[in-house]
Amino acid sequence: MNLFETADQVPDNLLPQDGTVHYYGPMMDLATADRYFDLLLQSIDWQNDEAMIFGKKIVTKRKVAWYADKPFSYTYSKLTKTAHLWTPDLLKLKSLVENHCGERFNSCLLNLYHDGSEGMAWHSDGERDLKRNGAIGSLSLGAARKFAFKHKRTGQTVSRTLEHGALLVMKDETQSHWLHRLPPTKRVHDARINLTFRTIDERT
Ligand SMILES: O=C(O)CCC(=O)C(=O)O
Numbered sequence: 001m002n003l004f005e006t007a008d009q010v011p012d013n014l015l016p017q018d019g020t021v022h023y024y025g026p027m028m029d030l031a032t033a034d035r036y037f038d039l040l041l042q043s044i045d046w047q048n049d050e051a052m053i054f055g056k057k058i059v060t061k062r063k064v065a066w067y068a069d070k071p072f073s074y075t076y077s078k079l080t081k082t083a084h085l086w087t088p089d090l091l092k093l094k095s096l097v098e099n100h101c102g103e104r105f106n107s108c109l110l111n112l113y114h115d116g117s118e119g120m121a122w123h124s125d126g127e128r129d130l131k132r133n134g135a136i137g138s139l140s141l142g143a144a145r146k147f148a149f150k151h152k153r154t155g156q157t158v159s160r161t162l163e164h165g166a167l168l169v170m171k172d173e174t175q176s177h178w179l180h181r182l183p184p185t186k187r188v189h190d191a192r193i194n195l196t197f198r199t200i201d202e203r204t
């Protein structure tokens with residue numbers, strides 16, 4: 001009997017120190033990933049993101065949406081938003097992601113990047129409302145994009161291409177020590193949807 005036959009392989013840590021990032025690669029077949037991309041594009045309540053930058057409210061081209069177990073309030077980029085309740089498709093994706101990485105989540109922030117001109121600047125997801133050192137499960141659908149990490153003290157960078165249907169998990173001390181970003185690129189002309197499953201600390 002092969003004891004390892006059914007155990008999910010945990011990929012190597014992408015980070016050399018001060019955190020843990022596992023890139024699992026595609027976790028569903030192509031047709032399923034295509035189907036979810038189309039379903040989410042149609043059914044999610046996409047809104048232009050608003051953020052406070054140098055004290056000014058700006059509206060990004062990138063669209064966002066936030067779903068959760070309860071209508072949690074969540075502060076992101078210094079603005080407070082209220083979550084929608086899960087849709088059946090999002091609940092299915094949440095289970096797939098949870099089963100793949102063995103973590104549990106109670107909310108999901110979705111981003112829609114229409115093409116390579118849209119990205120996300122350096123940040124970490126250690127906001128007050130998130131469970132400290134909780135895992136973040138990031139599912140990518142659509143155009144493959146580069147994702148980068150930068151160590152806050154040493155400036156060391158690590159990057160990875162995130163493929164259609166692929167799962168990346170950030171956990172442990174990652175948000176305290178590393179920034180991450182989705183750099184804009186002239187080479188990508190297609191849309192990408194990213195879902196980051198998170199755990200909101202219910203005590204806040
Ligand atoms: O689009 C991505 O892959 C990353 C999104 C992200 O970092 C975030 O939503 O906090």
Ligand SMILES: [Fe+2]
Nearest residue numbers: 123124125180
């Ligand atoms: Fe992030």
